[in-house]
Amino acid sequence: xxxxxxxxxxxxxxxxxxxxxxxxxxxxxxxxxxxxxxxxxxxxxxxxxxxxxxxxxxxxxxxxxxxxxxxxxxxxxxxxxxxxxxxxxxxxxxxxxxxxxxxxxxxxxxxxxxxxxxxxxxxxxxxxxx
Amino acid sequence: xxxxxxxxxxxxxxxxxxxxxxxxxxxxxxxxxxxxxxxxxxxxxxxxxxxxxxxxxxxxxxxxxxxxxxxxxxxxxxxxxxxxxxxxxxxxxxxxxxxxxxxxxxxxxxxxxxxxxxxxxxxxxxxxxxxxxxxxxxxxxxxxxxxxxxxxxxxxxxxxxxxxxxxxxxxxxxxxxxxxxxxxxxxxxxxxxxxxxxxxxxxxxxxxxxxxxxxxxxxxxxxxxxxxxxxxxxx
Amino acid sequence: xxxxxxxxxxxxxxxxxxxxxxxxxxxxxxxxxxxxxxxxxxxxxxxxxxxxxxxxxxxxxxxxxxxxxxxxxxxxxxxxxxxxxxxxxxxxxxxxxxxxxxxxxxxxxxxxxxxxxxxxxxxxxxxxxxxxxxxxxxxxxxxxxxxxxxxxxxxxxxxxxxxxxxxxxxxxxxxxxxxxxxxxxxxxxxxxxxxxxxxxxxxxxxxxxxxxxxxxxxxxxxxxxxxxxxxxxxxxxxxxxxxxxxxxxxxxxx
Numbered sequence: 353x354x355x356x357x358x359x360x361x362x363x364x365x366x367x368x369x370x371x372x373x374x375x376x377x378x379x380x381x382x383x384x385x386x387x388x389x390x391x392x393x394x395x396x397x398x399x400x401x402x403x404x405x406x407x408x409x410x411x412x413x414x415x416x417x418x419x420x421x422x423x424x425x426x427x428x429x430x431x432x433x434x435x436x437x438x439x440x441x442x443x444x445x446x447x448x449x450x451x452x453x454x455x456x457x458x459x460x461x462x463x464x465x466x467x468x469x470x471x472x473x474x475x476x477x478x479x480x481x482x
Numbered sequence: 483x484x485x486x487x488x489x490x491x492x493x494x495x496x497x498x499x500x501x502x503x504x505x506x507x508x509x510x511x512x513x514x515x516x517x518x519x520x521x522x523x524x525x526x527x528x529x530x531x532x533x534x535x536x537x538x539x540x541x542x543x544x545x546x547x548x549x550x551x552x553x554x555x556x557x558x559x560x561x562x563x564x565x566x567x568x569x570x571x572x573x574x575x576x577x578x579x580x581x582x583x584x585x586x587x588x589x590x591x592x593x594x595x596x597x598x599x600x601x602x603x604x605x606x607x608x609x610x611x612x613x614x615x616x617x618x619x620x621x622x623x624x625x626x627x628x629x630x631x632x633x634x635x636x637x638x639x640x641x642x643x644x645x646x647x648x649x650x651x652x653x654x655x656x657x658x659x660x661x662x663x664x665x666x667x668x669x670x671x672x673x674x675x676x677x678x679x680x681x682x683x684x685x686x687x688x689x690x691x692x693x694x695x696x697x698x699x700x701x702x703x704x705x706x707x708x709x710x711x712x713x714x715x716x717x
Numbered sequence: 718x719x720x721x722x723x724x725x726x727x728x729x730x731x732x733x734x735x736x737x738x739x740x741x742x743x744x745x746x747x748x749x750x751x752x753x754x755x756x757x758x759x760x761x762x763x764x765x766x767x768x769x770x771x772x773x774x775x776x777x778x779x780x781x782x783x784x785x786x787x788x789x790x791x792x793x794x795x796x797x798x799x800x801x802x803x804x805x806x807x808x809x810x811x812x813x814x815x816x817x818x819x820x821x822x823x824x825x826x827x828x829x830x831x832x833x834x835x836x837x838x839x840x841x842x843x844x845x846x847x848x849x850x851x852x853x854x855x856x857x858x859x860x861x862x863x864x865x866x867x868x869x870x871x872x873x874x875x876x877x878x879x880x881x882x883x884x885x886x887x888x889x890x891x892x893x894x895x896x897x898x899x900x901x902x903x904x905x906x907x908x909x910x911x912x913x914x915x916x917x918x919x920x921x922x923x924x925x926x927x928x929x930x931x932x933x934x935x936x937x938x939x940x941x942x943x944x945x946x947x948x949x950x951x952x953x954x955x956x957x958x959x960x961x962x963x964x965x966x967x968x969x970x971x
Contacts, residue, residue, distance in 0.1 A: 359678065360707045361705070362701050396678075397656055401516065404661075405698075499886065500887060537800065539968050555803045561801070571727065582727060
């Protein structure tokens with residue numbers, strides 16, 4: 353795992369965000385084993401207490417579970433994955449909507465552009481990938 | 483935290499050198515299991531504070547308690563101190579420096595030495611005098627990390643060394659530090675990319691603490707990295 | 718004990734280079750003198766000079782060394798290692814003293830070996846004047862032991878002077894010299910002061926100890942120990958004081 357930190361926000365939150373991203377994109381599958389706290393700390397060169405705090409929060413959120421003597425695993429519960437996906441999307445959209453509102457643009461005009469751009473960016477990437 | 487697991491308590495610590503007042507009343511209380519960054523520009527008193535704690539310098543006033551005891555030979559046995567200066571005997575080989583240090587500490591864990599040497603990329607048959615500054619810094623860190631010392635004091639471990647050595651040292655600290663039984667203070671005048679090492683930071687300016695707190699709280703509170711905060715405070 | 722031995726080993730290893738150099742110089746000097754004598758270039762008396770010269774130079778070098786061994790720790794910042802070790806100060810001081818004793822012994826040994834190696838006929842001649850080989854060895858050993866004691870006292874004064882000088886921020890050289898003078902004077906006075914306490918001690922019959930009657934009948938040499946006792950107690954007290962100051966009060970250079 354590699355994380356490019358912006359150290360201007362709490363690091364443990366960024367670790368959680370990274371796990372959420374990987375779970376949502378499927379890089380981490382339900383039941384996958386995640387690095388031990390010490391290994392992750394060493395990989396990303398972050399204080400082990402910070403990693404511990406991130407793992408503790410993720411357990412509370414139900415993203416991961418720690419099995420005694422076996423390690424930490426991504427939660428099997430598909431509902432949690434769905435929920436995380438929804439939450440991330442909501443956060444992104446919220447940010448976007450606020451920015452659009454701040455510019456004083458209307459909902460209809462914006463949604464049209466959103467749809468157009470979706471298809472344009474998709475086809476562009478396909479071309480680029482070929 | 484209860485008072486029983488305070489590793490270090492410093493009260494109103496003062497130290498005057500002939501030309502400068504290095505510490506003007508420092509108060510600190512440090513719980514077990516954390517890594518603290520002691521941050522400040524050169525001459526802010528960081529080094530003097532660490533030297534006072536380990537016993538290389540005697541304060542003019544105030545108290546120091548290490549695990550509830552005042553400084554003595556006994557507290558020296560509990561502290562692993564890595565000074566900023568080149569404190570190793572230059573004529574020794576790396577192996578000799580390791581053997582020398584290990585003789586004096588009951589908490590030395592010889593079985594971890596080969597792994598540490600390999601991780602730091604050091605050849606034990608090399609002479610200390612033949613090593614680069616970065617390599618010597620790595621060796622100094624090994625001598626501290628091969629012990630299970632309850633309190634580690636690292637004075638400017640990153641200053642003036644190559645980026646590769648700096649990387650190894652940061653990773654070595656993260657890998658080897660055992661928060662269940664150890665506590666660490668790292669002093670530095672260049673926060674840079676080492677700030678994610680610290681649980682808490684203490685900003686020292688001309689012998690006085692002017693900001694102190696848990697790193698994540700400070701980031702949250704100010705919306706800034708510790709490095710940016712440091713630059714702002716000492717601008 | 719293993720800690721003390723490690724300190725001693727370190728001090729010995731640290732002086733390995735100058736020791737090797739001095740031993741080499743001594744032997745080369747003797748060899749050269751022997752060569753010059755045998756080719757008729759130098760008179761036979763030159764042999765005595767080449768034996769005596771190292772012996773004169775030896776105490777001077779050891780005095781310098783007793784100062785140097787501490788000074789180097791500060792100058793090369795290794796004092797940062799030494800002062801954080803959880804060992805009592807006396808172990809550090811005694812290790813340094815013992816190292817100097819050993820260096821003294823080794824250099825004496827080298828001189829003796831060189832003498833035997835290069836000037837065997839002279840030694841043989843000397844032996845004919847002296848009562849016996851046993852007598853010579855025995856007295857040589859006694860003189861060596863007295864040398865150890867004198868060396869110790871000097872080293873102990875130097876150690877105190879150095880440690881005290883490191884406790885002040887400036888004019889360290891001046892402080893060291895004055896400490897040397899004052900402590901010497903004090904210890905001397907202590908000897909005079911305590912002399913009455915030790916009057917009961919019998920005089921040490923040096924002529925018996927050195928079996929001088931075997932050399933010539935009727936020599937009497939006695940050593941009144943009473944005024945010495947206070948001095949030696951004072952020197953011991955200085956060793957204790959230096960150790961205490963080193964462990965508790967001395968600082969690295971700010």
